[in-house]
Amino acid sequence: MDLALSPQDQAFRDEVRRFLDDNLSDDLREAGRKTGGVFAEFSAGLRWHKILHRRGWSAPTWPKEHGGTGWNATERYIFARECAAVDAPRIFSMGLRMVGPVIMKFGTSEQKAKYLPAIVAGDITFCQGYSEPGSGSDLASLKTRAVRDGDDYVINGTKIWTTGAHVADHMFCLVRTAAEGKPQEGISFVLIDSMKTPGITVKPIVTLAGDHEVNQVFFDNVRTPVANRIGPENAGWTVAKYLLEFERGGEAYTPNLYARIGDVRRLAREEA
Numbered sequence: 001m002d003l004a005l006s007p008q009d010q011a012f013r014d015e016v017r018r019f020l021d022d023n024l025s026d027d028l029r030e031a032g033r034k035t036g037g038v039f040a041e042f043s044a045g046l047r048w049h050k051i052l053h054r055r056g057w058s059a060p061t062w063p064k065e066h067g068g069t070g071w072n073a074t075e076r077y078i079f080a081r082e083c084a085a086v087d088a089p090r091i092f093s094m095g096l097r098m099v100g101p102v103i104m105k106f107g108t109s110e111q112k113a114k115y116l117p118a119i120v121a122g123d124i125t126f127c128q129g130y131s132e133p134g135s136g137s138d139l140a141s142l143k144t145r146a147v148r149d150g151d152d153y154v155i156n157g158t159k160i161w162t163t164g165a166h167v168a169d170h171m172f173c174l175v176r177t178a179a180e181g182k183p184q185e186g187i188s189f190v191l192i193d194s195m196k197t198p199g200i201t202v203k204p205i206v207t208l209a210g211d212h213e214v215n216q217v218f219f220d221n222v223r224t225p226v227a228n229r230i231g232p233e234n235a236g237w238t239v240a241k242y243l244l245e246f247e248r249g250g251e252a253y254t255p256n257l258y259a260r261i262g263d264v265r266r267l268a269r270e271e272a
Contacts, residue, residue, distance in 0.1 A: 005078075012075055016082045023051050024088055032087035036211050040089030042167040049091045049122035059096055059120045066104060066112070067120035092164055095119040095126040099172040102189070102243050106231040115191075127195070129159040129173030129217065130240070136161075139174070140183040140237065144219060146175035146190065148226065153177070153190060155199075155222040165202045165215040169195055172243075178234050189236035191228040198222070 005013065031044035039045055052058040060076045062068020071079070100119050103111055118124040135142040144157025155175055165171070171192040178186030195202065199222040205214045231239045 005074075009074055009078060013078050013082065016079055019055060019057075020082060020086050020088065023055075024048075024086060028089055029087045032089040035090060036209060038090070038163065038213065039092045042092055042164070044089045045091040046122055046125070048089045052091075053121050058091075058122065059100070062096070062100065062104075062120070066100075066116050091122075092125055092168070094128055094164070094168070094172075095124065095170075098128065098243050098247050099126050099191075101246050102172070102230060102239055105242060106189075106239050110227075111230065124170050125164070125168045126170045126172055127162050127165045127168035129162060129171045129192075131161045132158060133160050139240070140187070142174055142176060142187065144173070144175050146177050146188060146224075148177070149223075151226055152223045153188075153226060153229070155190075155192075155219045155224065157219050159217045159219075160214075161205070162202075162215045162217050163213055165195060165217050166204060166212070171195060171217075172230075174236055174240055177236075184237040186234055187236040187240070188233050189230045189239040190224055191230065192222070192224045193228065197224070 028044055028048055031040050049058055059068035060071055060079055064070040103115050132142050146153040146155045173190050173192055174187055175190055176186050177188040199220040201218040203216045204212045206212050
């Protein structure tokens, strides 16, 4: 995507470039360059998140009222492309990109106040508890159960391919809260406030490349407050579908792909 930039957009691009020149250290750039999975090494990504937050740029897609930039699509693309061009580390963005928009749309005022500022600041990070053994593409067949006990849900089951479960401190999770009716009708969307909650076990899954980015997570009588449910009970499928609009869509990945294609072209010319 090549843009015919307006003078205003050119000024914004120059502002972004100055910021990157002043704030992207050599070690952060190296961490971005060495990224082998979806995200940069966690500590480097978190450092970069904090730097962006101090400038007010950690949440490019969020509205200003929730701590975002309020940028338009062109500004977001310019920012992402300039970051990709200089190997800025890709931050661990499941809070910013996925669950944050869900909380904005479906969360209570208390949930918004509790989670959104902390997500923007990089004070909390989330992993995604969706897929299960046997419930990947057929996600509605998930079996992880949450049984209500007073003011808590008690969760038992397992999730798999959970990116960053070994480093994130929170999880957003789909659980089965009813067995009747269609599978989609018995699912709820809950937040777990600590991956160190008693009963949670995280086991690494090492890829063929030798990387550890994904995990299997086991729940053995794990408690989370009913107040951490996002949306009505048994309406989690609607929430989950909304989240997937942000996970699978948008312009977030294109600039990085563009930059990597440029790297391949340069290597091809050097080897020719």
